Amino acid sequence: MLRIAVPNKGSLSGPAADMLHEAGYQQRRESKELRIVDPVNEVEFFYLRPRDIAIYVSSGRLDIGITGRDLLIDSGADAEEILPLGFARSTFRYATKPGTAGGVADLRGMTVATSYEGIVAKHLADHGVDASVVHLDGAVETAIELGVAEVIADVVETGTSLRNAGLEIIGEPIMKSEAVVIRRTGADPDEPKVQQFLRRLQGVLVARTYVMMDYDCRVEQLEKAVALTPGLESPTVSPLHNEGWVAVRAMVPAREAQRIMDDLYEIGARAILTTAIHACRL
Ligand SMILES: Nc1ncnc2c1ncn2[C@@H]1O[C@H](COP(=O)(O)OP(=O)(O)OP(=O)(O)O)[C@@H](O)[C@H]1O
Ligand SMILES: O=P(O)(O)OC[C@H]1O[C@H](OP(=O)(O)OP(=O)(O)O)[C@H](O)[C@@H]1O
Ligand SMILES: [Mg+2]
DSSP: OEEEEEEOSHHHHHHHHHHHHHTTOOOOSSTTOOEEEETTTTEEEEEEOGGGHHHHHHHTSSSEEEEEHHHHHHHTOSEEEEEEOSOSOEEEEEEESTTSOSSGGGGTTOEEEESOHHHHHHHHHHTTOOOEEEEOSSOTTHHHHTTSOSEEEEEESSSHHHHHTTOEEEEEEEEEEOEEEEEETTOOTTOHHHHHHHHHHHHHHHHHHEEEEEEEEEGGGHHHHHHHOOOSSOOEEEEOSSTTEEEEEEEEEGGGHHHHHHHHHHTTOEEEEEEEOOOOOO
16 A cells, blocks of 8 residues: 655645545545545555655655655755645745845855754855854744844745745745655655556646647648647547538647637637546546
């Protein structure tokens, strides 16, 4: 049975459970459950603190984990990212009161408050900056106001938390993060159960980002139309009862669907419609 670690709280928890559910896995019914078995898919899910997941996976006791890239790197655990999942996207950045510093080089001698000591200590060392790091569990933005630090390093998504605290970002992002699937470093990459799990999640990612497009067009316009909708391999083209017309079917990126429909209409395609993809294996 495959043993998988899933975040039990925080920004990662809801979207991770939704994705697993969409991929056909049974998920817990209430947030106090710490462990469930999905007998049909032969998977056991362990609901753990996101910060601890890389440590469990690196120990080899759990086969796979879902966590944040930033949490994986901060942990220093012997685990590696095998699939990015596209949710819980954030950047990790330094911020201060305006006028305190312009970049990482200015942080010499200062105190940096963060929940991600591992990432910050390494970043400062890589830049040859001698600064102190103080660990806080969360709500790090308040540390400057309360005099615990001159600088913070924290997760930024919209920037609202920083703005509300009167802080401004300094320098380039320390890293970019999103939810990722992780495995123990050096674990067999071809293990069939793991590959099947990854294919299912990839199916969800594709179903979320593509739609199926169908339309009719005159044979003379087919090459132009197919250039607009090349599909993943190649579009399906079927004859219509009306001679001189064909029906075309191809997957297109959901974000571009409306523009592609306009362009197809312009070249004379008609009966253009899109439908959602619920699941797929590419
Ligand atoms: N506002 C946010 N937007 C996007 N991702 C975020 C946000 N806050 C945290 N994350 C991501 O979530 C992960 C951290 O999860 P964790 O549960 O430890 O913290 P949290 O979501 O801030 O919840 P908590 O309220 O328990 O602190 C990291 O990968 C981080 O990049
Ligand atoms: O850029 P924003 O959209 O404002 O999002 C970033 C904020 O979200 C997270 O905080 P959370 O609410 O999880 O509280 P925490 O600091 O206690 O983790 C993170 O730690 C930042 O504070
Ligand atoms: Mg948080």
